[in-house]
């Protein structure tokens with residue numbers, strides 16, 4: 001492993017500067033691969049157009065193969081809030097990006113679960 005090369009690549013990708021991370025499943029079980037890839041392309045487009053590649057609302061995006069819910073997709077999870085979405089197809093991507101990623105308000109009609117990750121160092125050290 002070339003750690004310094006990986007660190008350089010991570011830096012080039014902006015890793016370390018992001019506010020959120022969107023994991024979008026592109027199927028094939030929760031949705032067709034076509035629907036998943038259309039949603040993925042729209043997510044990339046919207047993140048770029050809305051200036052979320054850097055800055056205070058910078059958002060990293062990752063296309064994944066399965067988030068284990070496997071129906072009513074595309075399924076997505078957004079961290080650090082841990083908001084899980086269903087039906088995040090192409091036509092729902094723009095309202096999702098505007099509401100959640102730009103304004104910080106989850107698009108409630110598509111939210112199916114919540115699993116925020118806590119970073120309370122005090123409590124984790126006490127156990």
Ligand code: FES
Pocket residue numbers: 025026027028029030031065066067068069070071073075
């Ligand atoms: S294939 Fe998308 S959640 Fe399993």
